[in-house]
Amino acid sequence: MTTTTWERFKDSSFYWGFRRDKVAVASLAVLCVFVAASFLAPLIAPYNPYDPTQIDLMNSEIPPVWIAEGDERFLLGTDGQGRDLLSTILYGTRISLTIGICAVILQAILGVSIGLVAGYRGGRLDNFLMRVADIQLSFSTLMVAIIVLAVFQGLFGAELYERLAILMLILVIGIAEWPQYARTVRASVLAEKKKEYVDAVRVIGLGPMRIMFRHILPNTLSPLLVISTLQIANAIVTEAALSFLGLGMPITKPSLGSLINSGFEFILSGVWWITIIPGVVLIILVLVMNLLGDFMRDVLNPKLYKE
Amino acid sequence: MPLLEVKNLEVKFAMRRGDLTALRDVSFSIDKGERLGIVGESGAGKSVVAYSILNLISKPGYISGGQILFQGKDLSKLSPEEMRAIRGDGISMIFQDPMMTLNPVLTIGTQMVEALHAHREISDQRARAIAIEKLVQVHIPSAATRFAQYPHELSGGMRQRIVIATALLTDPLLIIADEPTTALDVTIQAEIIELLLELCESSDVGLILITHDLSVVGQVTQRVLVMYAGRIVEEGLTHGIIRNPRHPYTQGLIGALPQQTVPGGRLNQIRGVMPSLANTPSGCAFHPRCPHVTDICESVMPEYSIFDRSRVACHWVKDQLGDVGEQKINETPAP
């Protein structure tokens, strides 16, 4: 009797552990809500924050609806330019998530390939690649990003930058963080290489490429899953920080970070919602991802997990 | 009064689908200075017995019934402090892999002295003296030098001797050895077996030796328990059982040894595999694999047939006896 993959998954200790861990379930639920809401933004947002015709400067700085001067049209208030905060946050979260996920995919592809080759081949190649990784790790991502983006903006001007912002951010964050993946994969490869099933396929005569990608790689996925959630969270925070510094997403196409930045000048005059509300959204988003990452690390570690 | 008396011990594991019984109705006793063996394959529950005696079963396992009387005191009912006083003092334990038992970052001396200090209020010098005395007793050459060495500087055989010496530090009344030679080479195994035998005979220390190797048990122990799927299926004098096994499982186990078959011929195998805890068959747990299975075996768990110095839990054996009393039964199954 063969069972489907879904049935087997439901039966697994992973799924069972998940259902028992209320924090994990809650985190996943919140994350799903955020992801769904942000990607459905064009459908559910009351306004389109990128459409200049929908923005009226007269509507700027309106507080959220639960405060005295609030306006029903703008549930979470408006920002300095009159854009509806709710809509802008929805679109902004979409941008943040897109950048986060794409950057991590790039990191993963680069890092996993390098880590696999370094771990399997060993010797001088391994030494060399890991020293490169070490050197790259000693440069803080934020610092490198600032330099690259600032130079780019300086050379090519703000307009070109605006059009390429998302791509640039994905590239910078993606390329800066591959060592994390490389190291993790390499550690797993070193352990798997010693196992007899690798010897067995070598005895069959399979070549190194096939052994690396078809045999060893699937067995290194657990730790990768764990760091991926954390890396996505990190990428989002990095992008937010860059945007806050003015080097990330431009104000015309704001992400959560640039929203927080744009509201900063208003804080002292009592207009807190432009910074605080996107800030809270960002914190919750990163928090649930970290919690899910913690959960996965615990449940995928066979020694820690107790039934 | 026997040194250790285990009565109707039952151990369960709390799993997500319900509790699984790991040990069922385990009863045996051991006198002062006696050497008892527990044999069985992996999954039979022999290590569980050892760990239960010292209350070392970790979650999700727990003792669900029975008594463990050590010199009259029920160990399963003691508080953690009282239990800790007995562990390493009245009863010591030796584990399988000496590299795992010894802490790799502490010297031998530190570990032994620490073990002593846990149970005796003595000075460091006195502790050191006792430790060296025990090292000499287990035939470690240049004991004083070894004292300052780290485990990785010593060979596997020496490490296991040191583990044994540590177990002897407090002059325990009983030593439980869980597969002490399985991880060792044949020549080293022979030395350790000889050492255990010598120590028990000279110091009158009781020994429970747990192993899957019947030949090892034959060289060291006086009595043996054969376990299968959490139950004792046969118990008796070691060489009595080896020469004349009654339970079909014991017969199968001995019969399966390569020594028992003409070289080059097919080995006598027991069909099937030992059931996992979750799939224990009804009635007699061995019935799916037994060459003498009858209807009753599938539904009723056999009671023990008691002989002069042994007992067997088997319907077939009971049938053979009838009302006539003890009869001679064929030793090995037909090839």
Add this chain to the structure above:
Amino acid sequence: MSEHSILVRAKNVYKEFPIHAGLLEELHFENGRLTRKRESVKAINGVQLEVRKGEALCVVGESGCGKSTMARVIMGLIKPTAGEIYYDGERIDNLDSTKLLRFRRKMQMIFQNPYASLNPRMTVQDTLEEPIRFHNPENSKAEVQEKVSAVMDSVGIDPMWGERYPHEFSGGQRQRISIARALAVDPEFIVADEPISALDVSIQAQVLNLLKDARDERALTYIFITHDLAVVEHFGTRVAVMYLGTFCEIAETRTLFSSPRHPYTQALLSAIPRLNQERPHHIKLKGEVPTPINLPSGCVFHGRCIHANERCQHEVPKLRELRDGTTVACHAVEEGRL
């Protein structure tokens, strides 16, 4: 020896594994000059071996003797530091992976740890299909499937369970699947590296019977590596006893067990616990096993041997053939002292 056809031959094989200590630890002051010493583990030290077609040669030895390394050198998983390996008369140790490919379907290996010898992420079906497809790319899907089912049947695993993953099987069943994988390409020669030591006694019998049946049905030649002498006595045609990287005695099984010549073999055999023994009775060896990093000079066994003399300390004994066909590497035997 020449009336037997030799399938596998190892000639003067040496294998050293360098130990990578840091540069600072490798530098030494010697005779007033700074020199760099590289330490290495000398796993195999001058091995000569011939495996005859159709036999089951058992290689026995204790841990650290180099038998697993020897197996891997013969199979081409590790390149020897020196020496040659021949398969059916052709030299194979110096071939690159493409040239080695046609030997790969003739030579297969079974490993010790059933829990690590199957890829946990591949179904049994995938694991068994792979070698068949790889060596027979022209086979149709149906032909491959037929072969997979056939080989699963032959090892006693129901072909319906092909979609399952290794962790759903017991240790003994996994070992059968590993054997199936080795048999799937119809090899001539199998090296079995401790295939049953991780299994329970009753399962050992099952797997040994399986290996024996495979040998009878397919006319296989085996090298069987084990430390379990009872198994050797039962399964092996010839036995080679290994100690610290060299063979000290190679003999027909019955001869070895009835009259072992080398002092190490004698000690080893006396150490096996026998079912009818009431007390341990073994020949005690002096000292401890030396480390393979700093090999003793001369005969590697001299430090532990009660029969060692001056010559044993300086001269490495060669394997010499005795009248009954046994080869022994021992000065005492050669000199007639033993």
